[in-house]
Amino acid sequence: MEERASDLDAENRMLRLAVASNPAIKSPASENHKAHEPQATPDNGKTTNGAMKPMIVDRDDDIHDNNAQLPTSSDAEAEKQQQELLIKCISEDLGFSTGRPIAAYLIYRCLVHWKSLEGDRTTVFDRIIQKISAAIEARDSNETLAYWLSNSCTLLLLLQRTLKNNGSAALARQRRRTSSLKSPKENQAPGHPERSVPDGRLVRELTDISQVEAKYPALAFKQQLTALLEKVYGVIRHNLKKELSPLLGLCIQAPRTFVVSPTGSGSQGPDMAQQASMAHWQSIMKILTNSLNLLKSNYVPPFLICKLFTQVFSFINVQLFNSLLLRRECCSFSNGEYVKAGLDELEHWCHWLTEEYAGSSWDELKNIRQAVTLLILEDKHSKSLKEITDDFCPALSMQQLYRISTMYCDDKYGTLGIPSEVVSSIRAKMIGGSSSPSVQDDINSFLLDDDFSIPFSVDDIARLMVHVDIADMDLPPLIQKKNGSPFGL
Numbered sequence: 001m002e003e004r005a006s007d008l009d010a011e012n013r014m015l016r017l018a019v020a021s022n023p024a025i026k027s028p029a030s031e032n033h034k035a036h037e038p039q040a041t042p043d044n045g046k047t048t049n050g051a052m053k054p055m056i057v058d059r060d061d062d063i064h065d066n067n068a069q070l071p072t073s074s075d076a077e078a079e080k081q082q083q084e085l086l087i088k089c090i091s092e093d094l095g096f097s098t099g100r101p102i103a104a105y106l107i108y109r110c111l112v113h114w115k116s117l118e119g120d121r122t123t124v125f126d127r128i129i130q131k132i133s134a135a136i137e138a139r140d141s142n143e144t145l146a147y148w149l150s151n152s153c154t155l156l157l158l159l160q161r162t163l164k165n166n167g168s169a170a171l172a173r174q175r176r177r178t179s180s181l182k183s184p185k186e187n188q189a190p191g192h193p194e195r196s197v198p199d200g201r202l203v204r205e206l207t208d209i210s211q212v213e214a215k216y217p218a219l220a221f222k223q224q225l226t227a228l229l230e231k232v233y234g235v236i237r238h239n240l241k242k243e244l245s246p247l248l249g250l251c252i253q254a255p256r257t258f259v260v261s262p263t264g265s266g267s268q269g270p271d272m273a274q275q276a277s278m279a280h281w282q283s284i285m286k287i288l289t290n291s292l293n294l295l296k297s298n299y300v301p302p303f304l305i306c307k308l309f310t311q312v313f314s315f316i317n318v319q320l321f322n323s324l325l326l327r328r329e330c331c332s333f334s335n336g337e338y339v340k341a342g343l344d345e346l347e348h349w350c351h352w353l354t355e356e357y358a359g360s361s362w363d364e365l366k367n368i369r370q371a372v373t374l375l376i377l378e379d380k381h382s383k384s385l386k387e388i389t390d391d392f393c394p395a396l397s398m399q400q401l402y403r404i405s406t407m408y409c410d411d412k413y414g415t416l417g418i419p420s421e422v423v424s425s426i427r428a429k430m431i432g433g434s435s436s437p438s439v440q441d442d443i444n445s446f447l448l449d450d451d452f453s454i455p456f457s458v459d460d461i462a463r464l465m466v467h468v469d470i471a472d473m474d475l476p477p478l479i480q481k482k483n484g485s486p487f488g489l
Helices: 002-021 028-032 075-090 102-113 124-136 142-162 167-176 216-251 270-297 302-326 333-353 362-375 385-392 398-407 420-432 439-443 458-464
Strands: 055-057 063-065
Touching: 075 102, 075 124, 102 124, 102 142, 124 142, 124 216, 142 216, 142 270, 142 458, 216 270, 216 302, 270 302, 270 333, 302 333, 302 362, 302 398, 333 362, 362 385, 362 398, 385 420, 398 420
Parallel strands: none
Antiparallel strands: 055 063
């Protein structure tokens, strides 16, 4: 039947081309369907200027005049109206219903109801992706980004649990078939009724919807949605890093008035110095807290918030640690105390955040924490290399230890640094363990790299997100006003 429908579609196109070029020419298709062809009367065969009217072939192989149906009742026109209404709805901020994003729910319900996930050809997927892409282009709006991060993640979860991922078979069928002639209305499955109640709520749970075999357009839509989710996550992460960077540059070196001379006398009182040193760190924690509240207010899944803060803390670690190792004036005892005070504040913030959202964020600061520990270690001159590497700085490489050891100075008490024999042992191990063609290049490889990867996959979303119950969710007002509309929801 599908092959016959495809043949009829091809014959119909040939007929239109022949009629358009010369109304007197009849195609073989028109001869084969002569019994169904309407008479060329002034009413139904030609227009007033003598041109032939367009002819269409329906699924029952009948040829009809376009006037036989009103445009608003045709499948194509109905589908266009449905899509326009959906796009109009998701163009607005639909908000959330008991912590669940309404836009994601609405898109999913429409795709299921229209059988778009099972179709071989549809334009709705492209229109949805274009609308979401346009919304997130305004990168300065973190509120919009957080909103679509929540919606795209939830929609991707629903698709992941609904589509049977049989990509190769779907792709093969896409090459064989040109289109699907079944309309959404004809594809309505009697085993899955959908009904609306007067208050605009839907009565049907996700568990009632069986999985469908994924066709090529649905698989492509899922891939595009995944790419959009990763893009939104990356933009939010980039914006947060960009906001923190200037403050991190101020947090790595203590103010001049904070420096205490070796004799113990300082130019500024300890209370004022402590207050000045904490100002930048307090600003950092304020930015982190505002970001947390923004993500939580848009009901971004906790595991995504945890992934974000883990990578942001890794970025803080990289920026502070690299700055410490690149600036000799930062490798001092008093500067170590300054950074240590700020890190203590971050530790308290992580405890306040709770493990659900903080995850391993505090552990991501291990390099800068261990470097600071070495700077403020009072009896470092009596420590062996084994004690330093095993007890105080297990995460630091020999190149990093050598860099700190050779740049350190005690500007507070004037004590000795790491013994010269220990520094020589560090250098020997560093050169002996070098795998670089140029030993000097390997010696200088003490800097850390920032992590730009996406720390989650679609499988992680399906595994880590809680079950999404889409029953009893409020419809948008625009849909509630159109009960009985082509949506059929």
